Amino acid sequence: xxxxxxxxxxxxxxxxxxxxxxxxxxxxxxxxxxxxxxxxxxxxxxxxxxxxxxxxxxxxxxxxxxxxxxxxxxxxxxxxxxxxxxxxxxxxxxxxxxxxxxxxxxxxxxxxxxxxxxxxxxxxxxxxxxxxxxxxxxxxxxxxxxxxxxxxxxxxxxxxxxxxxxxxxxxxxxxxxxxxxxxxxxxxxxxxxxxxxxxxxxxxxxxxxxxxxxxxxxxxxxxxxxxxxxxxxxxxxxxxxxxxxxxxxxxxxxxxxxxxxxxxxxxxxxxxxxxxxxxxxxxxxxxxxxxxxxxxxxxxxxxxxxxxxxxxxxxxxxxxxxxxxxxxxxxxxxxxxxxxxxxxxxxxxxxxxxxxxxxxxxxxxxxxxxxxxxxxxxxxxx
Amino acid sequence: xxxxxxxxxxxxxxxxxxxxxxxxxxxxxxxxxxxxxxxxxxxxxxxxxxxxxxxxxxxxxxxxxxxxxxxxxxxxxxxxxxxxxxxxxxxxxxxxxxxxxxxxxxxxxxxxxxxxxxxxxxxxxxxxxxxxxxxxxxxxxxxxxxxxxxxxxxxxxxxxxxxxxxxxxxxxxxxxxxxxxxxxxxxxxxxxxxxxxxxxxxxxxxxxxxxxxxxxxxxxxxxxxxxxxxxxxxxxxxxxxxxxxxxxxxxxxxxxxxxxxxxxxx
Numbered sequence: 001x002x003x004x005x006x007x008x009x010x011x012x013x014x015x016x017x018x019x020x021x022x023x024x025x026x027x028x029x030x031x032x033x034x035x036x037x038x039x040x041x042x043x044x045x046x047x048x049x050x051x052x053x054x055x056x057x058x059x060x061x062x063x064x065x066x067x068x069x070x071x072x073x074x075x076x077x078x079x080x081x082x083x084x085x086x087x088x089x090x091x092x093x094x095x096x097x098x099x100x101x102x103x104x105x106x107x108x109x110x111x112x113x114x115x116x117x118x119x120x121x122x123x124x125x126x127x128x129x130x131x132x133x134x135x136x137x138x139x140x141x142x143x144x145x146x147x148x149x150x151x152x153x154x155x156x157x158x159x160x161x162x163x164x165x166x167x168x169x170x171x172x173x174x175x176x177x178x179x180x181x182x183x184x185x186x187x188x189x190x191x192x193x194x195x196x197x198x199x200x201x202x203x204x205x206x207x208x209x210x211x212x213x214x215x216x217x218x219x220x221x222x223x224x225x226x227x228x229x230x231x232x233x234x235x236x237x238x239x240x241x242x243x244x245x246x247x248x249x250x251x252x253x254x255x256x257x258x259x260x261x262x263x264x265x266x267x268x269x270x271x272x273x274x275x276x277x278x279x280x281x282x283x284x285x286x287x288x289x290x291x292x293x294x295x296x297x298x299x300x301x302x303x304x305x306x307x308x309x310x311x312x313x314x315x316x317x318x319x320x321x322x323x324x325x326x327x328x329x330x331x332x333x334x335x336x337x338x339x340x341x342x343x344x345x346x347x348x349x350x351x352x353x354x355x356x357x358x359x360x361x362x363x364x365x366x367x368x369x370x371x372x373x374x375x376x377x378x379x380x381x382x
Numbered sequence: 383x384x385x386x387x388x389x390x391x392x393x394x395x396x397x398x399x400x401x402x403x404x405x406x407x408x409x410x411x412x413x414x415x416x417x418x419x420x421x422x423x424x425x426x427x428x429x430x431x432x433x434x435x436x437x438x439x440x441x442x443x444x445x446x447x448x449x450x451x452x453x454x455x456x457x458x459x460x461x462x463x464x465x466x467x468x469x470x471x472x473x474x475x476x477x478x479x480x481x482x483x484x485x486x487x488x489x490x491x492x493x494x495x496x497x498x499x500x501x502x503x504x505x506x507x508x509x510x511x512x513x514x515x516x517x518x519x520x521x522x523x524x525x526x527x528x529x530x531x532x533x534x535x536x537x538x539x540x541x542x543x544x545x546x547x548x549x550x551x552x553x554x555x556x557x558x559x560x561x562x563x564x565x566x567x568x569x570x571x572x573x574x575x576x577x578x579x580x581x582x583x584x585x586x587x588x589x590x591x592x593x594x595x596x597x598x599x600x601x602x603x604x605x606x607x608x609x610x611x612x613x614x615x616x617x618x619x620x621x622x623x624x625x626x627x628x629x630x631x632x633x634x635x636x637x638x639x640x641x642x643x644x645x646x647x648x
């Protein structure tokens with residue numbers, strides 16, 4: 001930069017010089033370095049922890065909290081940094097365009113053949129600014145939610161993504177979830193069969209796979225996680241036809257007048273004795289609990305006096321009713337990410353500009369040297 | 383079969399490195415020729431091994447490009463370093479650089495082949511990796527890393543080498559710059575394809591996952607180097623920054639595994 005003595009005293013020129021300084025390579029290096037440091041901090045300090053309890057906060061915790069260091073990438077100062085980078089990029093682009101316009105010889109034609117690298121550099125910086133703008137817009141306006149749906153159940157979407165222009169009655173049902181495995185036991189595929197339901201009618205049925213999201217009414221759904229919860233298939237023999245129930249902890253079933261049972265625990269491997277469940281039994285005559293083990297006969301052979309000593313393991317503990325645990329049938333719960341990002345088209349456009357600019361600058365024959373030379377001249381270096 | 387061939391490659395590279403050193407010390411012609419033969423032979427075996435591995439995965443019924451786990455990524459990283467060194471055409475211009483490049487390629491593939499913690503078996507793809515973006519994302523990222531490694535080898539000569547070995551300061555400055563530009567282009571495409579893939583797999587193109595963030599950090603460091611060169615062509619400063627960039631690249635590739643994240647299968 002060459003100081004201009006004539007106009008150094010008046011504000012517009014000082015402003016112009018500030019603009020030039022703020023769009024210079026030096027500023028770029030400072031901003032890039034600052035972003036590097038901030039991002040590194042964001043990966044080293046554990047993110048998205050709530051911070052420690054109020055009572056035990058140390059000065060270190062206070063500092064972490066004050067600077068949002070538990071959530072660097074959504075903090076006000078990281079946002080500010082993004083804005084500064086964006087402003088610098090826009091100024092840099094604008095300065096390049098202006099320097100073209102104000103050269104009288106070239107009036108009418110912004111760029112000529114030999115100027116391609118300059119055009120590339122312009123596109124590149126403009127593209128980067130657009131990417132950041134689109135990203136920030138998406139952060140503020142987008143939807144990023146997560147829902148878990150047990151197999152066979154229906155979940156309403158309106159409470160999960162509040163404030164979105166959505167069919168208020170829309171809900172998703174997970175009709176089926178399955179995991180396929182390779183022979184080696186490594187999972188091959190996670191598959192959710194989904195139904196989108198509104199006002200009692202199924203609008204659409206879709207199969208959701210990892211890497212194959214489903215789009216419905218402008219919102220995208222992704223297979224993100226799954227879990228399996230232990231579930232017991234049990235039968236109750238009350239000297240008649242045995243009845244079969246499928247139960248998760250908390251489920252209550254009625255057996256007769258004022259007689260019912262509640263499954264309180266379902267364990268896949270209870271004290272190394274295999275699957276087991278705990279049942280609370282209520283009837284006017286008797287009540288109490290019993291642990292039903294699927295391998296009770298084997299255990300009984302090992303400890304012949306088990307049932308006498310520990311009646312809580314006796315499947316026939318309650319007179320007239322014999323409980324037995326048939327098998328375990330895990331209940332799958334599918335985890336689905338829900339997302340909608342209105343900034344996405346902006347980011348894609350910016351990225352296309354950026355990459356094409358990059359190629360023009362660096363891959364056209366001889367272009368990088370010319371671009372470099374011109375940039376150095378512009379930056380005020382010999 | 384492929385593992386047998388790939389296990390031989392480190393020995394070929396090591397022998398090439400040994401003859402390269404002999405050649406540097408004695409200046410004799412014959413060790414130089416033996417080195418070239420071993421090195422090219424090693425590279426051919428390396429490429430053949432990867433191609434065979436690809437074919438064999440199809441024979442196993444779990445066909446996928448050999449880019450899906452830590453072993454395969456190290457093997458490809460080593461290959462990319464040699465490939466870029468050959469393509470960038472430095473082989474005749476700077477023999478010491480060649481020596482260092484072979485050594486780096488040797489260390490990478492030897493670690494892959496002989497570390498007891500690295501499983502060299504062909505494994506089927508887990509659902510998250512089943513995507514057409516796997517090849518383009520991994521190939522471009524590692525070509526980027528490879529170019530950064532070659533740039534760093536050059537930078538090491540600028541900082542620590544004898545003056546005569548550098549082939550002139552201007553020339554090596556220009557070459558570091560070329561390598562960084564190539565690496566920056568590949569790495570930009572690598573991050574872009576990665577974010578397109580993340581969009582389809584995870585529902586967001588950018589999520590500040592540690593691997594993503596460190597890729598961005600690496601990318602920003604090289605972007606800064608390209609700008610520093612506009613301010614002042616200080617060769618030593620650029621060389622130091624290039625090594626900082628390498629440290630960041632390696633942390634992106636390896637170190638991130640110590641931070642929890644979604645890329646944990648690499």
